[in-house]
Amino acid sequence: MRALLRFVLHMVCWMQSAVSTSAWAQKEPDPFHPDSLRATVSALSHDSMAGRWSGTQEAHRAAQYIAKRFVSAGLRRFINQRFLWYFEHTNGLRAANVFAVVPGRSKAGEWILISAHYDHIGTLETAASINAGFSSGGKDKIFNGANDNASGVAGLLALAQAAARDTTIERTVIFAAFTGEELGLLGSRAAADSLDVRRIVAHINLEMLGRPHTLPGGRPFISGSSRSTLLQILNETLAAADTSAAVRDFFQKDRFEQDQIFYRSDNYPFYQAGVVGAHTICGTSPVDVFYHTPDDEIETLDFEAMSVGLRNLYSAAGALFRGTATPIKPPRRRARN
Numbered sequence: 318m319r320a321l322l323r324f325v326l327h328m329v330c331w332m333q334s335a336v337s338t339s340a341w342a343q344k345e346p347d348p349f350h351p352d353s354l355r356a357t358v359s360a361l362s363h364d365s366m367a368g369r370w371s372g373t374q375e376a377h378r379a380a381q382y383i384a385k386r387f388v389s390a391g392l393r394r395f396i397n398q399r400f401l402w403y404f405e406h407t408n409g410l411r412a413a414n415v416f417a418v419v420p421g422r423s424k425a426g427e428w429i430l431i432s433a434h435y436d437h438i439g440t441l442e443t444a445a446s447i448n449a450g451f452s453s454g455g456k457d458k459i460f461n462g463a464n465d466n467a468s469g470v471a472g473l474l475a476l477a478q479a480a481a482r483d484t485t486i487e488r489t490v491i492f493a494a495f496t497g498e499e500l501g502l503l504g505s506r507a508a509a510d511s512l513d514v515r516r517i518v519a520h521i522n523l524e525m526l527g528r529p530h531t532l533p534g535g536r537p538f539i540s541g542s543s544r545s546t547l548l549q550i551l552n553e554t555l556a557a558a559d560t561s562a563a564v565r566d567f568f569q570k571d572r573f574e575q576d577q578i579f580y581r582s583d584n585y586p587f588y589q590a591g592v593v594g595a596h597t598i599c600g601t602s603p604v605d606v607f608y609h610t611p612d613d614e615i616e617t618l619d620f621e622a623m624s625v626g627l628r629n630l631y632s633a634a635g636a637l638f639r640g641t642a643t644p645i646k647p648p649r650r651r652a653r654n
C-alpha cells in the first residue's frame with residue numbers, strides 16, 4: 318500500500334515537473350523579437366562601454382558580456398578553450414575574440430562560422446586616429462557604435478540562441494565576436510591564422526544590420542556576392558521554407574561594390590585563407606550619415622527591420638546548418654557569341 322502511494326506521489330511530481338518544463342519552454346523569449354535585439358544593442362552601445370575601443374577595459378567588459386550571453390543560451394566552449402581567446406598583435410594590442418559553439422550531430426567536422434565584430438572606435442581621441450580629419454561639432458565624445466557593430470553582435474547572439482535550441486543542426490556552428498576590426502581586421506586575422514580553416518565550409522559575417530539602406534528594396538545585401546553561390550543558397554533555402562512573395566530574393570547582391578566592403582570586413586581574412594563562401598551580410602549603406610560619428614546611437618536603429626532580416630537569415634541558413642548545401646565558386650558562364 319505504501320509502495321503504491323509512493324508510486325502515485327512520484328507520478329504526480331513527475332507530471333508536475335513535466336508540465337512546468339513545457340510551460341517554461343513556451344515562455345522562453347523569442348531571440349529575434351525587436352525588444353530582445355534592442356536589449357543587446359542597448360547594453361553594448363551604452364556610454365559606459367565608451368565606444369569599445371580594442372584593448373580597453375570597456376571592450377573587455379563587452380567581451381565578457383557576450384561570453385555570458387553565450388553561456389546562458391547554452392552554447393559550449395569551442396575546442397575546449399575558454400570563451401575569450403586572447404591574441405597579441407605586433408603593434409602591442411592584447412585583446413580577446415569571443416568564441417562559442419553549437420556542436421554538429423552527424424557532420425561535426427564541417428564548420429559554419431558566423432561572426433560579428435564587437436569593437437568600435439572608442440572616444441574622440443581614439444576615433445581621431447582612424448577617422449582622419451573628423452571633428453566633433455557637439456559635446457558628445459563617445460562613439461557608441463550602435464549600428465557599427467552592436468547591431469551585428471545582437472544578430473550574432475540571436476542566431477546563437479536559436480541554434481542552441483535547434484535539433485536539426487548537423488554541422489558544427491561556430492559563433493565568433495571579433496575585436497580589432499576597426500584597427501584593420503586584427504581579431505579575425507588572428508583567428509584565421511589559428512583555426513583549421515579547411516574545415517570551414519561557409520562564413521557569414523554580420524555588419525551594420527540596424528539601419529536599412531535606402532536603395533530600392535532596402536534589404537540586407539551580401540558583400541562580394543558574385544564570388545560564391547552563398548547568396549543563391551540563402552535565397553533558395555528561404556523560398557523553400559517560406560513561399561510568401563515577401564521573402565522572394567530577400568537577400569540582395571552586393572549593392573555597393575565600388576565601396577569594396579568585401580575587403581573591409583572580417584570575412585576577408587577567411588577568404589584569403591581559402592574559404593570560398595566567406596561573405597559579410599550588411600544592412601546599411603557604406604555612405605550612411607551616422608557611419609563612424611558619435612551620432613551612431615540606438616535611437617537611429619530600425620529594430621523591426623532587423624528582426625525580419627535575422628529571422629529570414631536563420632531560416633535561409635538552414636541548408637548550411639543541416640549540411641545539405643555548401644557554397645562553391647559559381648561556374649563560369651560560357652561567353653555568348
Ligand SMILES: [Zn+2]
Pocket residue numbers: 434465466498524525
Ligand atoms: Zn563595422
